[in-house]
Amino acid sequence: MVRLSKKVEYGLIALRHMVTSPSGEIVTAKEVADRYGIPYDLLAKVLQRLGKAGLISSHQGVRGGYALVKDPRDIPVSQIIYAIEGTAPVITQCLAEGPESCDVFNACTIKSPLTKVQANIDRTFHTMMLSEIV
Amino acid sequence: MVRLSKKVEYGLIALRHMVTSPSGEIVTAKEVADRYGIPYDLLAKVLQRLGKAGLISSHQGVRGGYALVKDPRDIPVSQIIYAIEGTAPVITQCLAEGPESCDVFNACTIKSPLTKVQANIDRTFHTMMLSEIV
């Protein structure tokens, strides 16, 4: 399975929504959830993580919400995924968590070749910017 | 999560083993399982699927086993994944199973842009050949 999580999908939808909104406008989690039929609680958590990662700014209290602060051309998809999932998109466990996590590590013959595949994946997600997702 | 399944990892290890074995030599599931510390039953199933897909030949009975029949330079990784998983590596459900599978489909604004990312992934797995995994 090589699939983006729902959280990432929801995050991208929300970010795209912000990109296409009037510049600097604050948008709430509820608005986005209603607009796109996304579970509110889940989306809220996703936006919080994007906020903590500094990809968007968050404003608490009445009339609070989230807003884009960076140029979408400067936000690679890889960064979005990392902010939401806490890990980069990595195709094997040992590449993600190190040798200890794999109980075939010593006998494994493919980890080195697979770094080539991984490099391509990296490039894909690093090159694609939020601005291209519109 | 963007990760190859254990089945695919095991399949790649086994295929690599065959590629590096003396040409045309028959290798059994047990051999490979022991050699690399892979669960036998699981590996057996993986090899059966690779056999059914025609990527390797299978031989039943005493002194049976599996052998490479194609040039590893003609076997793209995408084909290996498809043979083992039954599906191509696709980053969203709606790209894999069609609109019905997604309950946000109509409101979803990112499916079209994501096809660009998908195209890169496709190219990566389609371009990388088994011969490069050695």
Place this chain on the structure above:
DNA sequence: TTATATACGACTAATTCAGTCCGACTTATG
């Protein structure tokens, strides 16, 4: 005839993901 293999489906266990719930904190506004 027997030992050694693959073939294949059903099943269970473990892990991950999606989604929900709840209480706390922040702040604009009447």
Place this chain on the structure above:
DNA sequence: CATAAGTCGGACTGAATTAGTCGTATATAA
């Protein structure tokens, strides 16, 4: 200063996927 509208964040549950196991059938070399 009370209240409503927001974010913040952890704990929890249920669903889905993946990993691994088991049993039985079938093929075949010796």
